[in-house]
Amino acid sequence: MEKILRRKKSFNGKLSESPATTTSSSSTYNEEEIEWEMRPSGMLVQKRCEKSEVSAPSLRLRIAYGAFRYDISISSQATFGELKKLLSAETGLQPGEQRLIFRGKERENGDYLDMCGVKDRSKVVLIEDPSSKEKRYIEMRRNAKIQSIHRAISDVSLEVDKLADQVSAIEKSIANGTKVPEVQITTLIEMLMRQAIKLDSIPTEGDASVQKNLQGKRVQKCVETLDVLKIKNANIKPVVVTTKWETFDPPATTHWEFFD
Structure with missing residues (x-):
């Protein structure tokens, strides 16, 4: 008013x-x-005049935040809201996450320091707003969950890389006409399907969903490639290797001469 x-x-x-x-x-x-x-x-x-010809004296305040102590220099005509902005750089708390207590009473952002009786070397208690603390805890849990999901997808990606290299090796062998044991192709398909099951069990959203879908498509492509290679491999006739033996003539009979 x-x-x-x-x-x-x-x-x-x-x-x-x-x-x-x-x-x-x-x-x-x-x-x-x-x-x-x-x-x-x-x-x-x-009411204060915004443009004052006389500069206000500076105060050095003692801020208590849990086990931490800070010394802050600020104008005596500043507000508690301006003090919160200075404390943000020191504590990492945003102004909206701070509550300032002076003389046992919480002060509003628009309250002036000198009007509330704050003097040089006065002590101000800083506490974190309980609601913001709860929000921060929820955010930390959410970030930890996202990191866990990314690690799980990364582990699957590394396994798919190894299996994809084996698929390429089999593809190269069949292209050269070398028949591959069918159990090798079947086992590789089963290993790829296990990675697909792992991907399906990972709950994702946002960027993680994109990475999950990308790895899922890689697994599908490898399995489809192996299905085609399996058919080609069955049509390759096994190469029969015959050993050619070298024959030798029997040794000539030696005639011995007898002497009396």
Whole structure:
């Protein structure tokens, strides 16, 4: 609430209050408007002028935040809201997450330090707003869950990389006409399907869903490739390797000469 009282100030420095209907007298007066405002405490004080010619003295406050202690320098005409902004850089708490207690009472953002009796070396207690603390805890749990999901997808991705290399090796062998044991292809398909089951069991949303779908498509492509290779491998005739033996003539009979 604001009240505006009109007062006439004479040159001799005295203040005389007069109603709005009073006519001007022979003396010369200067009129000035004084604005008043009601503080949250119920005290009626003169409203501050935004542009003050006299610089306000600086205060050095002692801030207690749990086991931590901070020394903050701030203007005596600053508000508790401005003090919270300075404390954000020190504590990491956003202004909306802070509650400032002075003389056993929580102070509002618009309360001025000097109006509340704050002086140099005064102690102000900072506590974290309980609701913001709960929100932060929920956010931490959510981030931990997201990190766990990304790790699970990354583990599947590494396994799929290894299996994809084996698929490429089998594909190269069959392309060269080399028959591959069918159990090798069947086992590889089963291993890929296990990775597909792992992916399905991972609950995802947002970016994690994109990564999950990408790995799922990789597994599907590898399985489809192996199905095609299985058919090609069955049509390859096994190569019969025959050993060619080298034949030798029997050794010639040696004729021995006898002497008497």
